[in-house]
Amino acid sequence: MPGHWESLRAKNLFKKEQRPTLPGDEIVTCFRDGEVTLRKNRRTTGFTEATDYSNYQHICKGDLVIHQMDAFAGSSGVSDSDGMGTPVLSVCTPKTNKTDNHYYAHILRLMGWNGFILSLYRGIRERSSDFRFDTFSRQWLPVPPLSEQQAIVSYLDDKCGKIDQLLENKAKELELLAEMKQRVIADAVTKGLIHDVKFKTTNNICLPEVPMHWQIRRYGSLFKIKPVKQHHGEELLSVFLNLGVIRAAESDKRTHAASEDLSKYQLVEVGDFVMNNQQAWRGSVGVSQLVGIISPAYHIFPVPKCYDPVYANYLLRSKAIVGQFEMSSRGVGSIQRTLNFNWLNNKIVPVPPVDEQEKIVAHIEEKVSKIDALADKLQKEIESIKEYKQRLISDVVTGQINIL
Numbered sequence: 001m002p003g004h005w006e007s008l009r010a011k012n013l014f015k016k017e018q019r020p021t022l023p024g025d026e027i028v029t030c031f032r033d034g035e036v037t038l039r040k041n042r043r044t045t046g047f048t049e050a051t052d053y054s055n056y057q058h059i060c061k062g063d064l065v066i067h068q069m070d071a072f073a074g075s076s077g078v079s080d081s082d083g084m085g086t087p088v089l090s091v092c093t094p095k096t097n098k099t100d101n102h103y104y105a106h107i108l109r110l111m112g113w114n115g116f117i118l119s120l121y122r123g124i125r126e127r128s129s130d131f132r133f134d135t136f137s138r139q140w141l142p143v144p145p146l147s148e149q150q151a152i153v154s155y156l157d158d159k160c161g162k163i164d165q166l167l168e169n170k171a172k173e174l175e176l177l178a179e180m181k182q183r184v185i186a187d188a189v190t191k192g193l194i195h196d197v198k199f200k201t202t203n204n205i206c207l208p209e210v211p212m213h214w215q216i217r218r219y220g221s222l223f224k225i226k227p228v229k230q231h232h233g234e235e236l237l238s239v240f241l242n243l244g245v246i247r248a249a250e251s252d253k254r255t256h257a258a259s260e261d262l263s264k265y266q267l268v269e270v271g272d273f274v275m276n277n278q279q280a281w282r283g284s285v286g287v288s289q290l291v292g293i294i295s296p297a298y299h300i301f302p303v304p305k306c307y308d309p310v311y312a313n314y315l316l317r318s319k320a321i322v323g324q325f326e327m328s329s330r331g332v333g334s335i336q337r338t339l340n341f342n343w344l345n346n347k348i349v350p351v352p353p354v355d356e357q358e359k360i361v362a363h364i365e366e367k368v369s370k371i372d373a374l375a376d377k378l379q380k381e382i383e384s385i386k387e388y389k390q391r392l393i394s395d396v397v398t399g400q401i402n403i404l
Contacts, residue, residue, distance in 0.1 A: 001142050001398055001399045002144070002399040002402075004145070005142050005143060005144045005145075005148075005399060006098075006142075006143035006144075007140050007141070007142060007143060008140070008141060008143050009137065009138060009139065009140055009141070010136050010137045010138070010139050010140075010141050011137035011138065012095065012096075013094065013095055013096060013098065013099050013104070013141060013143070014064065014092040014093065014094060014095060014099070014104075014136075014137070015092065015093060015095050016090055016091065016092055016133040016137075017057070017063065017091045017092065017093055018057055018091075019057055019058035019059075019060075019091075020057070020058060021053065021056050021057065021058050021084040022058055022082075022084075025056075025058060025082070025083050025084035026038050026039070026040065026081075026083045026084070027039045027083060027084060027085070028059045028065075028079055028081060028083035028084065028085045028089075029042065029085075030065050030066075030067040030070070030075045030076070030077060030085070030089055031075065031077075032070060032073045032074045032075050033074060034074055034075075034076060034077040034105060034109050035077055035080075036059075036063075036065045036077040036078060036079040036080065036081075037079070037080050037081055038081045038083055041081075050086070053084065055087050056084045056085060056086060056087070057084060057085055057087065057089070057091060058082075058083075058084055059079050059081075059082065059083050059084060059085045059089070059091055060079065060082055061079055061080060061081055061082050062078060062079065062101060063078070063079045063091050063092065063093060063101070064076075064077075064078055064091075064092040064093070064101040064104060064105060064108075065077060065078070065079050065085065065089050065090070065091055065092070066089065066090040066092065066108060066131065066133070066136060067088060067089055068088050068089070068090060068130060068131050068132050068133075069088055069130065069131075071108065071111075071112050071117050071131040072112045072115075072117040072118045072121075072131065073112060074109045074112045074113065075112075076105055076108035076109055076112065077105045077109075078101045078102050078105050090132065090133040090136065092133070097146065098143055098146055099143075099146070099149070100146060100149040100150050100153055102153040103144075103149035103150075103152055103153050103397065104141065106152075106153070106156065106393055106397045107141060107142070107397055109393075110390075110393060110394050110397060110398075111139075113390055113394075114394070117131050120135055142397075142398060142399070144399065148404065151403060151404060152396055152397060152403060155396060155403045156392075156393060156396060156397075159392060160389060160392075160393070163385060163388070163389045163392075166385060167382060167385055167386070167389075170378060170381060170382050170385070171382070173378055174375060174378055174379065174382075177371055177374055177375045177378070178375070180371055181368055181371045181372070181375075182319070184364060184367045184368060184371070185314050185317075185318060185364055185368070186318045186319055186320065188314075188360045188363055188364050189311065189314050189315040189318050189320075189350075189360060189364075190207060190210060190315075190318060190320050190350060191210070191211065192211045192214070192352060192356060192360065193356075193359060193360060193363055194211065197211045197212065197213075198211070198212040199211060199212060200212050200216075202216055202348055204324070204347070204348050205323075205327075206319070206320045206321070206323035206324050206327065207320040207321075207324070207348060207350065210350045211352070213353075214350045214351060214352045214353075215306075215350070215351040215352075216348050216349075216350060216351070217348065217349055217350075217351050218345060218346060218347070218348060218349075219324075219344055219345055219346070219347045219348065219349055220341075220344070220345025220346065221345075222304045222306070222349065222351075223273065223301040223304070224301065224302070225299050225300065225301060226266075226272065226300040226301060226302055228266050228267075229266070229267040262293065264296045265293040265294060265295060265296065266293060266294055266295075266296065266298065266300055267291075267292075267293055268288050268290070268291065268292050268293065268294050268300055269288070269291055270288060270289055270290065270291060271287065271288070271302070271303050271309050272287070272288050272300050272301065272302060272303070273285070273286075273287050273288075273300070273301040273302070273303050273312065273313075273316060274286055274287070274288055274294060274298050274299075274300055274301075275298060275299045275300075275301070275325075275339075276297060276298055277297055277298065277299055277338055277339050278297065278337060278338055278339075280322070280325040280329070280339055281322065281325045281326035281328075281329045281337055281339075282322075283317060283322050285316055285317060285322070285325070286313060286316075286317065287303060287309050287310075287312055287313035287316070299339075306351050306354070307351070307354075307357065308354055308357040308358055308361060310361045311352075311357035311358070311360055311361050314360075314361070314364060315349065315350070316349075321349065324344070324347040324348075325339065325344065327343070327347070328340055328341075328343040328344035328347060
């Protein structure tokens with residue numbers, strides 16, 4: 001680091017606060033992108049809700065906040081709000097007039113990004129750390145003059161703001177490509193490829209019309225739940241939500257203990273249509289290209305001979321059909337929604353001639369491959385920009401780039 005910078009242990013720069021909560025305090029959350037704000041400012045779902053807030057602590061606007069368990073992933077920052085936080089947060093305030101909390105928030109996130117915080121942890125749980133204040137307090141930190149810390153923060157605010165805007169624009173481009181891909185698939189599987197074809201109405205809100213020469217069949221007349229077959233140690237499979245991809249569930253293998261009873265799991269064969277009973281309305285369905293076993297939470301249907309299996313996979317994942325799965329689901333909220341097969345069996349699916357299905361598949365794969373290539377290129381650009389941002393922050397906060 002620059003020769004005129006000092007180096008001090010964190011305990012000489014910061015003290016850990018432990019303030020009692022105040023009436024009216026709302027929950028403050030420390031996110032992995034470094035934002036520390038009231039939970040309601042970002043999102044309110046997906047968190048474990050506490051039933052007892054007696055051990056929570058008050059957080060003041062401007063405090064440096066470190067998430068003990070997630071600091072390795074970037075969960076450190078300066079709070080933009082007053083509120084209360086869980087005991088897993090280390091709430092820090094300066095001991096001296098040598099520190100700008102925003103500068104040290106950058107330092108802490110750098111310590112997470114480059115693996116330093118994980119290197120301090122000696123636990124056995126993968127991708128986990130326990131970066132308590134006593135561990136943080138022993139670390140040596142750079143101490144530029146306060147005016148330089150403030151200049152660095154100002155410089156990074158400007159540069160990172162521009163980089164973040166660029167990343168946001170790239171993310172919107174990715175969303176547009178995803179929408180284009182879904183439109184290409186949806187149009188092809190429900191309207192076909194003949195531009196001047198005549199259509200007939202279906203009286204179905206999700207699929208209002210199909211080409212005149214296509215058949216319209218009731219779901220229940222084509223798809224019959226497959227009897228459960230015995231399995232003999234085949235590979236565990238998962239349907240990846242909203243991707244329509246069925247593949248070996250390697251991550252699930254670590255979750256399932258060897259003693260777990262898999263006797264009720266079902267055998268899936270190549271060409272089977274697999275549907276999650278509670279998540280089909282969100283697109284957790286797909287036609288398998290593998291042999292394996294899957295949870296009893298799924299229903300398995302042989303794909304009828306009137307369908308090309310690849311066309312069936314595109315069709316059954318299209319908005320027109322997934323929308324009918326949603327109409328046939330009952331329940332409350334966005335998770336516990338179960339398919340009612342009495343309702344679903346009366347919904348409709350189009351059945352084009354098989355040779356036309358094959359042409360539709362070829363058309364989709366040609367178009368989709370080009371869209372995927374553009375999306376892959378864009379994703380690589382995004383990763384490169386993110387790497388550049390991290391490198392810029394690293395070089396600036398450690399004095400490798402002189403911004404004065």
